Amino acid sequence: xxxxxxxxxxxxxxxxxxLKAGNHEVILTSEVYESKDAALNGIASVRxxxxxxxxxxxxxxxxxxxxxxxxxxxxxxxxxxxMYSSEAARDNGIASVITNSPSEKVVEAEA
Numbered sequence: 001x002x003x004x005x006x007x008x009x010x011x012x013x014x015x016x017x018x019l020k021a022g023n024h025e026v027i028l029t030s031e032v033y034e035s036k037d038a039a040l041n042g043i044a045s046v047r048x049x050x051x052x053x054x055x056x057x058x059x060x061x062x063x064x065x066x067x068x069x070x071x072x073x074x075x076x077x078x079x080x081x082x083m084y085s086s087e088a089a090r091d092n093g094i095a096s097v098i099t100n101s102p103s104e105k106v107v108e109a110e111a
Contacts, residue, residue: 003100008109050101
């Protein structure tokens with residue numbers, strides 16, 4: 001099974017999305033948007049930038065946990081990962097986003 005985007009609202013009623021792998025694990029989380037259209041534009045940006053390995057910035061949290069952010073061509077962050085246990089796990093996460101980001105499937109979750 002291929003990955004897909006899950007579009008949902010936060011507790012405050014604002015839209016955001018997760019990119020999920022075929023096993024339903026969240027591999028990328030968006031920012032919170034002001035409108036559904038803006039969130040859909042964010043998904044389009046992930047589809048465009050996700051397959052490009054150069055769009056990823058590898059980072060380490062203040063607690064020393066590896067994670068990554070996906071950036072658009074203009075440098076804006078369009079998604080971030082969870083915290084990983086190792087750099088190898090983080091790199092596998094990036095590989096999963098590269099593979100799954102072109103997905104055209106968008107599932108709207110119930111609030």
